[in-house]
Amino acid sequence: MASATDTGKAERPKSGRGRRAKVRWLPGSKLGRLILALNLLGLAILVAGALVLNEYRQGLVNARIDSLSAQGELIADIINRAATVGEPQPQMDTGLATEIMQTFKSPETQRARLFDETGRLVADTDLVADKVEWKVLPPARARADDGVHLDLMPHKPKPTAADAQKALAAEVAQALKGQRWSGMRRGPDGDRVVSVSIPIRHVQAVLGVITLEASDVDEIIAGERAALIPFVLIAIGVTLASSILLNSLIAQPVNRLARAADSVRLSRARAISLPDLARRDDEIGGLTRSLEDMTHSLSERMDAIESFAADVAHEIRNPLTSMRSAVETLDLIKDPAARDRLLGILKNDVQRLDRLVTDISNASRLDAELSRDQPKMVDLGRLVGDIVGLYQATAKPGDVRVRLEIAPGVEPVRVLGREGPLGQIFRNLIDNARSFSPAGDEVTVALGRGHGRVLATVSDNGPGIPPENLETVFERFYTSRPKGAAFGGNSGLGLSIARQIAEAHGGSLQAQNRQDSDGRVLGAIFILSLPEPIL
Structure with a gap:
């Protein structure tokens, strides 16, 4: 009863239609958070391992300093009580002090030295024990044909024995001032040692210095480095696993989407359909749903255009057929009244055709107008x-x-x-x-x-x-x-x-x-x- 248009067809359900992907910045992006977390995880493992081992090393050094300090305080106190002679000007009996120091013999990894009030070395446990210092000789250097020695491996210069002696002398000098010294320094062979120098005091007078040092610091550090190896291997494994995971979660799905888009372009398919990716609750899933919805809308638009073109062809064919019949019959009719009726039909068909073309043109421009404004x-x-x-x-x-x-x-x-x-x-x-x-x-x-x-x-x-x-x-x-x-x-x-x-x-x-x-x-x-x- 009323002039009408529109398909009147039930709209096909659209998978994922109405679901909008939320545009967020990186902290709200699932894949962004995943990439950031995986890239930082390996670094975090290394940092955590280094921090843990650094705390462990520092704890060992501090524990060794505390142990040496307690032992040195005990020896210094005994020497003060048992090996101090002379009144009113006290002096240290170096022989008796040496016997006392030998009584508290340190482990092989420790060394004890006794200095008098002038800083002169009185006793050394390594010398008393006839300890022989030894070390592995470096590999032979390459010799050129002209007899010149070539050292092809650059190396950092190690502290000399003189430098080690100066560091020890400075440590003893500070202790002779009545101040206890504790810390790390380099030994004659370049190894790090934990050292404690404690003044031997009688009331206010400093009669000497007892120095205790432990030379197993490098062994501790080497053990720490070995303990860091598992963290390094774990970090490498996490990095490799994250790379494989990111490849499977991002690179491969994007390649699948690209191939699906190419198939739509090359094989003239109507829509992209990747249901396994569309079910993902992340940006790749949102992109897949958007592409599916977009191609589905384009497919529906193409179907609507084809249907519209068929309807237009059918509607235009009717007045054209009527006009053709009227024109072919016009020459055969001699009756003026009949000819006028045919001309009226032609006029009505022309008006009808003009209205159809105008309305069809308006309908075809409608989508463009709605999308442009x-x-x-x-x-x-x-x-x-x-x-x-x-x-x-x-x-x-x-x-x-x-x-x-x-x-x-x-x-x-x-x-x-x-x-x-x-x-x-x-x-x-x-x-x-x-x-x-x-x-x-x-x-x-x-x-x-x-x-x-x-x-x-x-x-x-x-x-x-x-x-x-x-x-x-x-x-x-x-x-x-x-x-x-x-x-x-x-x-x-x-x-x-x-x-x-x-x-x-x-x-x-x-x-x-x-x-x-x-x-x-x-x-x-x-x-x-x-x-x-x-x-």
């Missing part, structure tokens, strides 16, 4: 008022009038959309309602709000719409005119275009019949629902 705030009350005012200003005697009703307290009525296409909805609905209204009757346009939606209705007093055609009227090229209406006066695209624009704005367009309390049809009403913007 940016939505903005539209005062729907003003827009509809201008459209209704134009109909009222151009109305002739006997034409169907158009009246606007705006519910009290609802102005201003604003929606987010495109003013041109929204105006086309109301023009199509008003034209359709006027075509079904009796001459001199009235079409009512009403605006209101309800449940967060902007509601607009266009109602007429015509014969209404058969219940089975309430959706059919929105199919393309569907026309059902009342008796006496001029054939071909409508293309059947108006309502289809109106619904398409409404859905592009997130709204809906429905057709109903107005009925009285007895169930009699009073006319048709089209209800446009648009989302109300959140300000």
Whole structure:
């Protein structure tokens, strides 16, 4: 009964449709966090291992210093008590002090020295024990043909025995001032030693210095380095595993997406389908769903274009066939009245064809217009008022009038959309309602709000719409005119275009019949629902 357009087909469910990927910065990105975590994990393991071992080494050094200090304090105290002679000027009995130092013989990894008040070495446990210092000779250096020795391996110079002696002398000198010294220094062979120098005091007088040193520091450090090897191996393993994981989680899925996109391009497939990737709850899954939705939308668009082209060809073929028959018959008819009737048919077919081409052109440009224009705030009350005012200003005697009703307290009525296409909805609905209204009757346009939606209705007093055609009227090229209406006066695209624009704005367009309390049809009403913007 009403000129209609739109497919009227049930929309196929769209997998993942309506799910929007959230654009976030790196801390909110799952793959970004994964990449960052995996790259830092290996470094964290090395840092943690180094810190743990450093604390362990420092703890061992401190423990060794404490042990040497306790032992040195004990020896110094005993020497002070047992090996101090002379009054009122005390002196240290070096022989007895040496015997006391020998009594507290240190382990092989420790060395004890005794110095008098002048800093002269009195006793050394290594000398008393006849300890022989030895070390492995370095490998023989390469000799050139001309007899010149070539040292091809650059090396850092090691501290000399003189440097070690100076460091020991400085340590003893500080202890002779009454200050205990503890720390690490280099020995004559370049190895690090933990050393403690404790003054031997009698009241305020410093009678000598006892020096204890442990030479197993390098062995401790070597053990620490060996203990660090597992951390290094774990870090290498984590790095390799993270590289393989990132390759399987990112690189390979991206390659699959690229191959799927190439297959769409090369084999003219309609859509990408990778369900195993689409189920992933990360950026790759979101990208896959977006590509699937995009290609699915393109496929639906191509199907709609093919269907539209077929409908257009069918609708244009009818007037062309009629015109061809009329033209072929025109030369055979001699009766002027019959010729005039044929010319009238030709004129009507030309007008019908012109209307079809115009409406088809408008429908084909609709998608481009909707995608080109940016939505903005539209005062729907003003827009509809201008459209209704134009109909009222151009109305002739006997034409169907158009009246606007705006519910009290609802102005201003604003929606987010495109003013041109929204105006086309109301023009199509008003034209359709006027075509079904009796001459001199009235079409009512009403605006209101309800449940967060902007509601607009266009109602007429015509014969209404058969219940089975309430959706059919929105199919393309569907026309059902009342008796006496001029054939071909409508293309059947108006309502289809109106619904398409409404859905592009997130709204809906429905057709109903107005009925009285007895169930009699009073006319048709089209209800446009648009989302109300959140300000």
